[in-house]
Amino acid sequence: MPGIMQQIIQHLVNNRVYLEEEYGREVLKDINSIVDALERLKMELNRDRQFQLFRGNEPDKAEWNAFISELPKLKRTYFRACWLHAECYIYRRIYSFFENSKLLNGYDYFADLKREDLEISERAMNALTLATRGLPKNYEAFSKLMRINLWSNHYEIQLNAFVFSQDENRSKNHHENETTIDVLAQVADLDRNLLIDDSILIWNCLIKSKALCKDDVIVDLICDNGGFEFFTDMLLMEYLIDNGLATKVRLHVKAIPWYISDLTRNDVEWTINFLINHPSEMLSNLGRKWHKLMKDRKILVAPESYFWTGPQSYFVMVDSNLELYKLLSTAKLCIFKGDLNYRKLLGDYIWDSTEEFITCLRGFRPANICAMRTVKCEVVCGLPEGKADQLLKTDPQWMISSAYGLIQYTDALKCGCGLIGGTSTECSIHSIGRNSHCVMRLHKNKGT
Numbered sequence: 001m002p003g004i005m006q007q008i009i010q011h012l013v014n015n016r017v018y019l020e021e022e023y024g025r026e027v028l029k030d031i032n033s034i035v036d037a038l039e040r041l042k043m044e045l046n047r048d049r050q051f052q053l054f055r056g057n058e059p060d061k062a063e064w065n066a067f068i069s070e071l072p073k074l075k076r077t078y079f080r081a082c083w084l085h086a087e088c089y090i091y092r093r094i095y096s097f098f099e100n101s102k103l104l105n106g107y108d109y110f111a112d113l114k115r116e117d118l119e120i121s122e123r124a125m126n127a128l129t130l131a132t133r134g135l136p137k138n139y140e141a142f143s144k145l146m147r148i149n150l151w152s153n154h155y156e157i158q159l160n161a162f163v164f165s166q167d168e169n170r171s172k173n174h175h176e177n178e179t180t181i182d183v184l185a186q187v188a189d190l191d192r193n194l195l196i197d198d199s200i201l202i203w204n205c206l207i208k209s210k211a212l213c214k215d216d217v218i219v220d221l222i223c224d225n226g227g228f229e230f231f232t233d234m235l236l237m238e239y240l241i242d243n244g245l246a247t248k249v250r251l252h253v254k255a256i257p258w259y260i261s262d263l264t265r266n267d268v269e270w271t272i273n274f275l276i277n278h279p280s281e282m283l284s285n286l287g288r289k290w291h292k293l294m295k296d297r298k299i300l301v302a303p304e305s306y307f308w309t310g311p312q313s314y315f316v317m318v319d320s321n322l323e324l325y326k327l328l329s330t331a332k333l334c335i336f337k338g339d340l341n342y343r344k345l346l347g348d349y350i351w352d353s354t355e356e357f358i359t360c361l362r363g364f365r366p367a368n369i370c371a372m373r374t375v376k377c378e379v380v381c382g383l384p385e386g387k388a389d390q391l392l393k394t395d396p397q398w399m400i401s402s403a404y405g406l407i408q409y410t411d412a413l414k415c416g417c418g419l420i421g422g423t424s425t426e427c428s429i430h431s432i433g434r435n436s437h438c439v440m441r442l443h444k445n446k447g448t
């Protein structure tokens with residue numbers, strides 16, 4: 001984190017001239033005070049000081065201050081707090097320096113990094129675009145897209161491992177579309193590291209929703225990173241819409257710059273414009289197509305919520321942000337991308353690695369839920385007995401390397417009784433009703 005803060009300082013110093021051109025001379029005062037504030041924050045972190053309350057124009061300061069005040073005193077400093085709490089707090093403090101400045105309110109100091117990530121992914125984007133035009137509506141194509149999307153959450157793979165020539169693929173097989181994706185999976189050589197693959201359940205969920213639902217089939221995508229990862233998110237979402245597997249996709253983005261590369265509304269707009277104006281005709285056409293999907297509101301950015309940049313685990317959402325919980329409840333499927341979302345889904349606890357996904361959600365079940373992440377920290381569940389031990393022996397870094405991936409799913413109506421969606425009186429959850437809110441409360445009261 002001190003390194004990240006230093007990078008932001010460097011960014012401001014390096015861009016002084018441009019910022020002055022854009023905002024006028026007065027911005028230099030802002031820059032100086034933000035640099036001072038960042039230096040102080042670095043010092044607070046180094047000295048393990050107490051978290052401070054937010055006192056400026058932060059729209060979510062009441063929630064943050066309540067959270068900080070409720071932390072036990074000993075858990076309110078950088079090295080004593082939970083990792084997740086300390087990390088979120090620092091990212092939130094950093095942005096508060098900008099939002100309380102005169103001219104740099106709204107400034108995204110991570111924007112350049114996200115943009116560069118896309119700019120240098122041209123070959124990968126071209127190859128994937130070519131490979132995904134006219135894909136058939138079947139489970140195989142869907143599952144491949146899911147895996148491409150999953151592996152784009154890998155730390156380093158984002159760019160380089162996806163770089164391969166389209167010509168090589170062409171010469172290998174006549175079925176160009178199919179093969180390019182296969183090659184991608186092989187080049188990435190990562191599918192063997194897919195520890196859980198519930199994509200068939202997700203496919204079934206979407207097929208069933210379409211058949212049963214007369215209204216919109218909504219898919220909520222709780223996004224993670226911008227840049228290349230968002231590009232592959234869009235390929236998957238486009239496939240869902242094109243094939244009638246969803247009639248509407250809502251993108252949940254971050255309200256503020258977050259964890260360096262997380263997607264914001266501006267990043268979505270920038271990405272579409274970048275593609276539209278791209279010299280490659282194929283990418284430009286793709287950009288235009290996505291722009292139309294957004295104009296027709298088939299893919300849209302959901303109202304931004306500060307819940308996603310809070311420190312809380314998702315099981316508290318029903319109490320702390322009922323509006324957002326209700327919004328997610330109108331979806332047929334909620335897809336949570338990335339490691340941070342996963343940590344918040346599971347509450348950032350070191351669960352027994354064989355624990356069921358649904359148990360770890362602790363009652364958070366606004367809709368059918370899918371989590372897709374490469375494993376970057378020690379939070380994991382749903383593995384077969386003995387798998388974690390075996391991995392530890394063969395690859396001690398397996399939980400932090402992001403070389404392993406998970407596609408996990410749980411049905412909103414699933415419960416421990418094995419009677420999926422049933423109305424049996426034997427099961428208290430099912431006899432209470434199908435309302436996920438009731439189910440949530442029941443689980444909570446039971447302390448599960």
Ligand SMILES: O=P(O)(O)OC[C@H]1O[C@](O)(CO)[C@@H](O)[C@@H]1O
Binds near residue numbers: 153338343
């Ligand atoms: O972009 P993702 O997949 O959410 O990864 C971010 C995660 O990586 C980490 O840096 C873990 O190493 C965490 O801070 C964070 O949970």
